[in-house]
Amino acid sequence: MDFEDSSKFSIQLLSTLPSTSAMDIPTLSVKDMEEMKTDPHSVYRKYRNMYPVVFNEKGSYAVLRHADVQCLSKDPRLCAIETIYPEMFGVTSGALFSFFEQGMLTTNGESHRRRRSPFTKLSLRQTVEDMRPVVRQTANDLIDSWYENGQVEFIEGFSAQLPSCIIGDFLGLPRADTSYFSKLTHEMGKFLNIGVSSDEVSNAKSAASDLKDYIEQKIIERRKNPRDDYLSVFLKANDESSQLSQLEFVFQIMVLIIGGTDTTRTTIAITIALLLQYPEQWKAVCQDPRLIPNAVAESMRYEPVVSAIARKTLEVINIDGAIIPANALVSLSTMSAMRDKQVYDRPDIFDIYREKRDRVHPIFGAGVHRCLGEALARIELEEALAVFSVRIPHVQLNYQPMISGNTGALRRIDSMELSWSNQNSL
Ligand code: HEM
Structure with missing residues (x-):
């Protein structure tokens, strides 16, 4: 089966898989699945030391170790999931289905290359670097809008808004539309x-x-x-080249908007929440902004927003004796990989001073689908933290926010309250 043929794959094939026990791959128990909701790391830790792969009774194989996740992200024996996922939920037509069928994120081979290539410029630092002052100004404006209250619901007041404003500015969407499309992307993200x-x-x-x-x-x-x-630049180029059909063009813009909002929204919240839970490290960041890139990298390692990258096997894969059949759904667990003690010293400690880091951060994926928005995301995360640490160093969490969606690809924080007294005392 080549990449293009693989669209004919049906989720029904999963039910024809041999039993997991015969493959010496453990199945996550009901208790494990329950524990995943509150402490996914302990579930992965328990299995990762003994097994490279676990089976989830919902139908996918989770690959747990750093080396395997890194290799398989680039391995041509696996491919993007195309429309398997919506089909699992009976979604076989309409815009949600087309998002998977037409969008670069879930497609393969020549279609993927054609759909991605008009937007590769986005991955270049110089394309997005001039957004930095706008990001900083937007972060400041958001803080101005509630600073005097001495408290804020941070998701609504800041972390949901900043990425939507910025991807909107980048594409030239009016600021007045931000909350409208941000709500839509959030509803789609929950899927x-x-x-x-x-x-x-x-x-x-x-x-x-x-x-x-x-x-x-x-x-x-x-x-x-x-x-x-x-949006005008991409549209003009596409109208001249006809590289993408009109429908494809619409869905690549949708992938950019979806890719550029909820991922960054939750990562901003996680980064601030983690630092506030480790006050010494928060204080250090407030006193020395040079620590900001490391703080962002460490929070993305410690509590990644993207917990796994979904793939489908095109042939049987043998990982240290654990056999994953062909046509199986695989989730390359970045969340587990980034706590692998084979790679990270004291992996369960949040430490912004960590010296040994991945040269290329696994949170943005690897191989042909590697994130196109990494440079923009990093600018947003760094600027958000820089502005926050200067404006409200004396901020505190009202309660420990809960990260949900641990069993899916995209995790989220639904609410997070911060408060401060209006005098600058660190
Ligand atoms: C912290 C923020 C972000 C994280 C953690 C993240 C993570 C990822 C990951 C893991 C992938 C690869 C998925 C796969 O291999 O199946 C990806 C793809 C993608 N991301 Fe991001 N992303 C972030 C921010 C952004 C932003 C800001 C944009 C838009 C400007 C964006 C646009 C995209 C696009 C267009 C793809 C699809 C690339 C392809 O399929 O060829 N991302 N992202």
């Missing part, structure tokens, strides 16, 4: 969790449809009145 409820599936379907309509409308406007923004 990327295997434990999604039927209500969430139907919300995700209508959110995808509304987001598609919204993007189509913006494309019509830009075609009539091109502007000095990347």
Whole structure:
């Protein structure tokens, strides 16, 4: 089966897999699945030391160790999941289905190369570096809007807004639309969790449809009145080259908007929350901004927003004797890999001074699908932290925020309250 043929794969094949016990791959128990909700690291730790792979009864094989996750992310014997995932939930048409069928994130081979190539410029630092002052100003403006209150619901007041404003600015979407499309992307993001409820599936379907309509409308406007923004630039290039069909173009913009919002939203919240839980490290960051890039890298290692990268096997894969069959769903667990003691010294300690770091951060994936927005995400994370540590060094968490969605690909924090007294005393 080559990459293009693989679209014919059906999830039903999963039910024909041989039993997992015969493959010497343990299955996560009901108790493990429950524990995953509150402490996924202890579940992975328990298995990772003994087994390279665990089976999740929802139908996927989780690869646990750093070396295996890194190798398999680039291994041509695995490919992106195409439409398997929506089909698992009976979604076989409509905008949510098309997101998987048409978007670069979940497609393979020539289609993927063609869909990704018009946007590779985004991955270059110089393309996005000039967004830095806008990111800083936006972070300051958001803080200005609630600073005097002495408290804030941080997700709504800051971390949900900053990435949406910035991806919107980048594409030239009006700031007045930010909360509209950010709500839609968030509803779609919830679909990327295997434990999604039927209500969430139907919300995700209508959110995808509304987001598609919204993007189509913006494309019509830009075609009539091109502007000095990347939506106009990408659109003009595509109209001249006809590299992508109109439908493909719409869905690549959707991938950019989805990729550029909830991932960064939750990472900003996790980074601030972790630092506030380790006050000595927070104080150090406030006193020395040169620590910021390390603080961001360490928080993405310690509590990654993307817990796993989904793949499908094109042939049988043998990992140290654990046999994963062909046509199986695999989740390359970045969350487990980044706590692997074979690679990290004291992996369960949050330490922004950590010396041994991955040269290329695993949180952004590897191989042909590696994140196109890494440079932009890093600018947003660094600037958010820089502005926050200068403006509100005396901030505190009102309670420990809960990270949910641990059994899915995209984790999230739904609420996080911060408070401070309005005098600067660190
Ligand atoms: C902390 C923030 C972010 C994280 C952790 C993250 C993580 C990832 C990962 C792991 C992948 C690869 C998925 C796979 O291999 O299946 C990916 C792909 C992608 N990301 Fe990000 N991302 C972040 C921010 C962004 C931003 C800000 C943008 C947009 C500007 C973006 C746009 C994309 C796109 C377009 C892809 C698809 C690339 C492809 O399939 O060829 N991401 N991201």
